[in-house]
Amino acid sequence: MCGIVGIYLKTKKFENKLGKMLSGMLNNMESRGPDSAGFAIYKNSDKSEYKYSLCINNLDFKKFKKDISKKIKKLKLNQYSDHVIIKTTETPKKFINFMTKEFPEVSIVGYGHSIEIFKQVGNPKEVVKKFNLESFSGTHGIGHTRMATESAITTDGSHPYSTGEDECLVHNGSLSNHNNLRRELRKKGNTFTSENDTEVAAGYVSNSLSNNNSLKNTLVSGLKDLDGFYTFIAGTRKGFAVVRDEIACKPAVIAETKNYVAIASEFQAMAHLPDVNNAKIFEPEPGIVYSWGN
């Protein structure tokens, strides 16, 4: 099963309430995915520095802070339970290499100028509370509640998957050609940290975007290249896009008002959103890419 949710703010009105809106959506999708949950929040970006979202697992935060501060001079750390957001001017290639070498027990769950990602195993309501999602502000956000099917219940197996700068992907469904595609993408230089099918789809999107294809065109090509059942929400710095496979077994419903666009697996995820009963509510049609902000 799995539940996916997303919210894109068309105006500034709800920017301070983005976390609250998204947490309500995730809480309401608990029934579709009780195994793990995660979310990506996009905030106005500061181009002068990068943000790295890390899961430090069982490391002691104080010790980690002390150790990393010795090696990288200019950096700011913010702790959210077992996740840490690091702000630094270090570039991704250099920083990721450094982390893999110096702190192999730390997982890098995402990076970019705008994105912050949090994901963990456990009941969505607990995960949302643990990371204090309600307190977040931002321009758009994407979330996922997971009912694990084809790979283990771990942090690495949780969504959203981020395989490129300020990119992320959540998925309801399953892919049948992910092993082949993973091999092909590895040959092209992509790296994968899990056996999960969605990570392959995220890698596919990143690969295409890095070849200067638009998000919309990438997802249109994906309809041919990704075999299986899916509703995807793909996020970038500017916005997000939604696509369902041609068979469209996996549900999705969109609510659009003058202030926001919300998407969820089921309407009940957005029943609490402001003015939703007057929103334009529709189902994304099979095989059509819907995009906002990009």
Add this chain to the structure above:
Amino acid sequence: MKLDLKKLKLRKVNEQLQNIDRKINDRSFTIINPEGNHAVCAGLTEELNINIKGHVGYYCAGMNQKANITVDGNVGTGVAENMMSGKVHVKGNASQSAGATAHGGLLIIDGDASSRCGISMKGVDIVVKGSVGHMSGFMSQSGNLVVCGDAGEALGDSLYETNIYIKGKVKSLGADCVEKKMDKKHIKKLRLLLKEADINNQKAESFKRYGSARKLYNFKIDNISNY
């Protein structure tokens, strides 16, 4: 009587509606704040008038018998699935598999219905004022599916004896589904259904009828590519 799903548990509301005493005269209910809940008004067996104010989730009015249920909003997957009798009227749009496997009664959808509308229907009458998505009428066995708008891909794939009436365009027909002649009895039935759905601006004669070519009923080696 007003039932507020913000204050009352869905299971309690359904239990109450499923166990209405036959001797009670007050048989009208309004359900408010459904907030996308699933299985609202599922399994009702009595003659009741129910008005649901807002959007509901999956399987609304499933297995309905005799009750007259109106949804003032959109419905999720499988509205009126396996309905036996009664009437379900959706004023908004319906998600996939509307009226799936339903044996009887009338399902009216004012907006659009998405994919697989009337899948495996077994006698229900479904009237959609908008359009229907792909694979509508898939393996449908009996009853009538009326669509005032367009139909998506593979309409009526592998259908048996359901009559499908479409006013607009059909993207493609499914296996063994063909256009058929509109006889007087079909026009008469369609007029009746349009009237029941309160549709006054459509002429029965302007619809096209689709049904089974009956070539897939029994195994034939010549049809192997269609199975």
